[in-house]
Amino acid sequence: MYNYIKIEQKQAVTVLTISAPKSLNALNSIVLGELDDALTHLTEETRVLIITGDGEKSFVAGADISEMAGLNEAEGFDFGKKGADVFRRIETLPIPVIAAVNGFALGGGCELAMACDIRICSSNAKFGQPEVGLGIIPGFSGTYRLAKLVGMGMAKQLIYTGKPIKADEALRIGLVNAVYEQPELMDAAMQMAENICANAPLAVAYAKQCINEEYDLNADDAVAFENKMFGRCFATEDQKNGMKAFLNKEKPQFCGK
Numbered sequence: 001m002y003n004y005i006k007i008e009q010k011q012a013v014t015v016l017t018i019s020a021p022k023s024l025n026a027l028n029s030i031v032l033g034e035l036d037d038a039l040t041h042l043t044e045e046t047r048v049l050i051i052t053g054d055g056e057k058s059f060v061a062g063a064d065i066s067e068m069a070g071l072n073e074a075e076g077f078d079f080g081k082k083g084a085d086v087f088r089r090i091e092t093l094p095i096p097v098i099a100a101v102n103g104f105a106l107g108g109g110c111e112l113a114m115a116c117d118i119r120i121c122s123s124n125a126k127f128g129q130p131e132v133g134l135g136i137i138p139g140f141s142g143t144y145r146l147a148k149l150v151g152m153g154m155a156k157q158l159i160y161t162g163k164p165i166k167a168d169e170a171l172r173i174g175l176v177n178a179v180y181e182q183p184e185l186m187d188a189a190m191q192m193a194e195n196i197c198a199n200a201p202l203a204v205a206y207a208k209q210c211i212n213e214e215y216d217l218n219a220d221d222a223v224a225f226e227n228k229m230f231g232r233c234f235a236t237e238d239q240k241n242g243m244k245a246f247l248n249k250e251k252p253q254f255c256g257k
């Protein structure tokens with residue numbers, strides 16, 4: 001149904017694979033449109049989304065340079081906004097999103113991975129924001145998210161030099177959570193997704209909302225926001241189910257309500 005995206009449903013886990021092999025899975029506006037549409041049409045049963053790239057060489061090698069080359073200022077703004085809006089949708093989806101980075105994550109590819117909740121990668125992965133070498137800056141919110149994830153000093157180094165880093169360095173600076181050999185990457189992503197799926201869906205969604213929203217609040221507002229969401233958990237059936245199961249020494253059965 002899509003030209004550049006493959007969707008696989010594995011019980012409650014949806015695996016979305018970006019597949020534009022001729023350009024190492026670069027993001028042109030059609031890929032971005034398909035990504036947006038795929039997010040709209042995630043199945044109701046989806047509890048975790050995994051995003052990866054086709055093949056063993058590249059996750060996403062950036063925004064499509066051949067499409068960007070001839071843009072004027074207004075068109076550059078529009079293209080940047082199109083990607084930024086889709087990535088913000090990923091960041092605010094009510095379910096966790098895992099980036100399984102299977103190779104190059106450059107420019108828009110690194111930005112896509114950073115819009116996900118959790119990043120794991122293969123040992124051949126390379127991360128970088130090479131935009132200034134093309135006369136542009138990161139345009140899919142990379143200046144914002146990279147500094148948030150690895151701190152201003154390292155973000156500025158990566159963005160000003162444009163030099164990519166290998167998987168072990170990405171792990172060291174906290175850009176990824178774990179590194180696996182390529183053949184093990186998707187199994188590791190699935191295992192993590194299944195661990196998440198075993199928990200109460202609304203609690204996971206509330207936790208994601210808290211972590212995302214509190215980051216930009218002052219301490220008092222952040223603490224109050226968590227307090228409100230914590231209280232809200234007690235209005236769910238799954239809080240009753242989870243605690244009753246614990247007290248009865250049983251495995252909890254969550255219903256997502």
Ligand code: CO8
Pocket residue numbers: 022023024026027061062063064065066068076077079080083104106107108109130131134137138139140
């Ligand atoms: N866009 C378009 N085509 C690409 C891209 C890309 N980002 N990356 C690779 N390709 C194409 C190559 O042109 C090549 O095509 P062809 O076979 O027709 O010559 C094919 O993919 C294979 O690539 P290579 O032959 O170059 O493969 P190598 O293994 O030698 O090198 C690299 C792999 C290192 C990944 C290399 O391809 C490369 O440097 N790619 C560009 C990486 C890059 O600079 N990415 C950042 C792009 S800018 C960006 O993402 C900005 C995001 C915000 C945009 C906001 C818009 C306003």
